[in-house]
Each structure stands twice: as structure tokens, then as C-alpha cells.
Amino acid sequence: MPDLSDEFPLSPGLRYLNHAAVSPWPRRASEAVRRFAEENASLGARDYPQWLQVESRLRERCKRLLNAPSTADIALVKNTSEALSFVAFGLDWRAGDQVVVSDEEFPSNRIVWEALKPRGVEVIQTSLAGSDPEGALLAACGPRTRLLAISSVQYASGLRLDLTRLGAGCRRLGVLLCVDAIQQLGALPFDVQACDCAFAMADGHKWMLGPEGLGLFYCRSDLREQLTLHEYGWHMLEHAGDYDRTDWQPARTARRFECGSPNMLGAMALEASLALLEEVGMERVAAQLEERMLQLQEGLLRIAGASLHSPLNPARRAGILTFSLAGWERQALFARLRAQQVICAQRGPGIRFSPHFYTDPAVIEQTLALLDQLRQG
Known part of the structure; x- marks a missing residue:
């Protein structure tokens, strides 16, 4: 220990x-950033391959934290809102489709769905105030519901939902489950396979004890290519290091959602913070x-x-x-x-x-x- x-x-x-807002970093995270800054000042990017090893370890730690099947299911993103936007503006919505949300969501998990109104998508807001919030959410899912978007823990009340029950209900109804896990990941165990969610996302700066500006996005493998991409760049390509290649395709892994250069400074800190959580x-x-x-x-x-x-x-x-x-x-x-x-x-x-x-x-x-x-x- x-x-x-x-x-x-x-x-x-x-x-x-105030960890539900922004957490202090553990000493090991601040020291990782200090070492990284000193190395940049004295050596520049001479040891970039070693930096990539840290990023690789971070992906492995994220995989274990989520119990994801593979690191291929994990994208490193700027924040929860970016990951939610990948889902909201990646799915092939049809006029009349519905998204079910709760009436207690943080704005990030409400506004992104309301922004789909020009596409004819309707947002159904459901109260969590009763004795059976999961039942209320599932009952709100009708034949036109494509997706249930819910925070695993509500940011103001602290209400934690039974994700396993929601996942089973969504599977039965043919509805995709999208989980904003920012108020649970790093505080309690979280298992994307047990709850059978389609998507999960979280920032690193709350319970994961990391910096702002770096989070994770889990996308179930069978859904990756169903999300239309809107950001393109060198990093999201299948052959990202082959700069002379003229034919290209998006990466088969969740790296397809990482369009440009990584937040390597943030990766140094978050990898160290997650190492602490794993040790404990x-x-x-x-x-x-x-x-x-x-x-x-x-x-x-x-x-x-x-x-x-x-x-x-x-x-x-x-x-x-x-x-x-x-x-x-x-x-x-x-x-x-x-x-x-x-x-x-x-x-x-x-x-x-x-x-x-x-x-x-x-x-x-x-x-x-x-x-x-x-x-x-």
C-alpha cells in the first residue's frame, strides 16, 4: 500500500x-510532469519512443480500469464532451429518432443531444426522483428510442444507477446505452462488459486524479465503424507513421477518434495517477x-x-x-x-x-x- x-x-x-469537480494530483503525477518538462527543456523530443511507451501503458491501465476487452476499444480524448460529441454526431440519426436522458444530467450530457434537434432527433427527459429510477428510464424507451444516455452517478445528487440492469434492459429493447462515467471511474469499480454499454467516457481530472485536458472514450468494437468521423488528421490513420503513403483509411482501433498529436504531457500525469489507483x-x-x-x-x-x-x-x-x-x-x-x-x-x-x-x-x-x-x- x-x-x-x-x-x-x-x-x-x-x-x-471537491473531487467531484477537480482533484489534486498525487505526488507521483506532479513528479512525472516535472521530469517530462525538464527532459523537454534539456533534450527536446530525443526520447520520443520512450514517451510512446508511457502512452501505451496508459491505454493498458484504462483498459483494466474499464474492464474493456482490448486497448483497441479505448481512445484518448480531450474530455467527456468530446467523446459524447463523437457519439451524438457519429450515429446515423433519422428524423423521429429519440434519445432518453434523465432530468439530473450535467449540461454536457444534455446539450449534445439537444443539439441534434435540426436532424429531427427528440430528447426525452425522464425523472429519477422515484423509487425505481432504472425502471423509469427503461419505461421511457419506446419504439423510436435509439439511445439511452445516462451518467452512472449524478453530479448534484450523487445518485448511482444500476448499470447492469440498464444494460440488460437496453439490450432487450434494442437501445444503445451510453454512459457518462466521470463521477464513478476512479471512485468505484466500473465494468463496460458487465453493463453491456455501447459507449462510455470520462475525464481524468476528477476521481482518476489526473489533469484536465485528457480523458478516455470506450467504443464497443462492433460500433466503431458505425460512427461517422468528423475529425481527420495524421494520427487517426491505420498507417499513421507512413507519411509518404497516399492511400489511407481510418485506424481500425478506437485511435480513429484521435485525429492529431497526443496530449503527451497529460498522458505522463494520468498514467502515474492510474498507477496509484491500481496499486491501491x-x-x-x-x-x-x-x-x-x-x-x-x-x-x-x-x-x-x-x-x-x-x-x-x-x-x-x-x-x-x-x-x-x-x-x-x-x-x-x-x-x-x-x-x-x-x-x-x-x-x-x-x-x-x-x-x-x-x-x-x-x-x-x-x-x-x-x-x-x-x-x-
Whole structure:
């Protein structure tokens, strides 16, 4: 087990509960970037073949993190929105087709589908508020539904969905399942084969502990060539290194979605961060994160005037807990917490806390004590 206090040398007094937004890098990621920068400054790209080996290791780690059948199913992309756009503007839509989404999606997983309106595609928004959100989503899928687009964990409420059930239901209905996994990947185990999703995507800068500007896109192998490409360049070709070749075709692998030069700086950091998650093990990551979530939940329930807006059932959550405090307007409470070095976010009806597996339990206790003081005035 790595020394987590050494891996996350956060500033003294900082209470970081904002991994659902942007995570701090582990030390090994910052050191990988430092070494890369120094190498660039002194040697330029002399050792580019070694850089490609790091990128190759990153693809392998992404494959294992998703339990994808092959690295050929993984594309390295700029962000979740880019991957969603590859799907939305790659499928051969027909006027009258429908996309089912939830009423709690982050804008990235709503706007991209609404942008298809000029093509005659209808977006069906479904409430997740009932006792059976999966049932509601599947019931909303009719004969014209082509795709169900859903976040595995909702960004504001923290509601986690049963992807295996959704995958089985979509398969039965002949509907493609597209999963925005940004609030689960790196926090809990994730398995594209078990949930039988057609597409999955996530940024690296949240629970995967990496930098902004680099994410992953899983595309099931039988669907790769069904997505029309809209970006072309040297890197997405089957024979990418043969610059004199005049006949060309897109790569048979998911590299077909990577049109130009890779984000090698981001790859150095993300590969190091995923190495840490692998060393710890995703089962242990999930178990330790749940311990912190339970500590937060029980502590907030003890504070008079605190209202929780996230699921209390551990099977229904990942690393997000949103709450409000009687007598405090959301913006004012957020400002006071930030002034006390509690790094969090305003989401939904309240304040969103999102610890990670390495978060010191003392940080959570200090934050709960501060909230109790604020409640008492």
C-alpha cells in the first residue's frame, strides 16, 4: 500500500472535499510532469519512443480500469464532451429518432443531444426522483428510442444507477446505452462488459486524479465503424507513421477518434495517477471511500438543521454528498466554508462534499465540527 500522506502533500489546514469537480494530483503525477518538462527543456523530443511507451501503458491501465476487452476499444480524448460529441454526431440519426436522458444530467450530457434537434432527433427527459429510477428510464424507451444516455452517478445528487440492469434492459429493447462515467471511474469499480454499454467516457481530472485536458472514450468494437468521423488528421490513420503513403483509411482501433498529436504531457500525469489507483486496488479504493462517506453522512445527520439531498443507501451512491443547513443560504455557506479552507462546491439545492479514498478522516471531523459551530451561530 503506498504512503498516501506522502502521495497527497496538501497544504496544512486545507480540507479538500471537491473531487467531484477537480482533484489534486498525487505526488507521483506532479513528479512525472516535472521530469517530462525538464527532459523537454534539456533534450527536446530525443526520447520520443520512450514517451510512446508511457502512452501505451496508459491505454493498458484504462483498459483494466474499464474492464474493456482490448486497448483497441479505448481512445484518448480531450474530455467527456468530446467523446459524447463523437457519439451524438457519429450515429446515423433519422428524423423521429429519440434519445432518453434523465432530468439530473450535467449540461454536457444534455446539450449534445439537444443539439441534434435540426436532424429531427427528440430528447426525452425522464425523472429519477422515484423509487425505481432504472425502471423509469427503461419505461421511457419506446419504439423510436435509439439511445439511452445516462451518467452512472449524478453530479448534484450523487445518485448511482444500476448499470447492469440498464444494460440488460437496453439490450432487450434494442437501445444503445451510453454512459457518462466521470463521477464513478476512479471512485468505484466500473465494468463496460458487465453493463453491456455501447459507449462510455470520462475525464481524468476528477476521481482518476489526473489533469484536465485528457480523458478516455470506450467504443464497443462492433460500433466503431458505425460512427461517422468528423475529425481527420495524421494520427487517426491505420498507417499513421507512413507519411509518404497516399492511400489511407481510418485506424481500425478506437485511435480513429484521435485525429492529431497526443496530449503527451497529460498522458505522463494520468498514467502515474492510474498507477496509484491500481496499486491501491479499486475494491480498496471503493471501500475506503465508503468509510469516508458514512462518516460524513452520520456526522451531518447529527447536526440539527442539516438536510441531506443525496441517497443514504450505500448502494445508491459513490463519492458525492449534497446537503443544506437551516439558516444558511447556499452561497453564504459556501463562502464561509471556503474562507475556512473547506474546498467544496455549490450543486443542486445545497453544498456538495466529495472526499476520496485517501481523505484523512480528521479532515472530515474538522469540517463537521465547523458546520456544527456555524449552525449554532
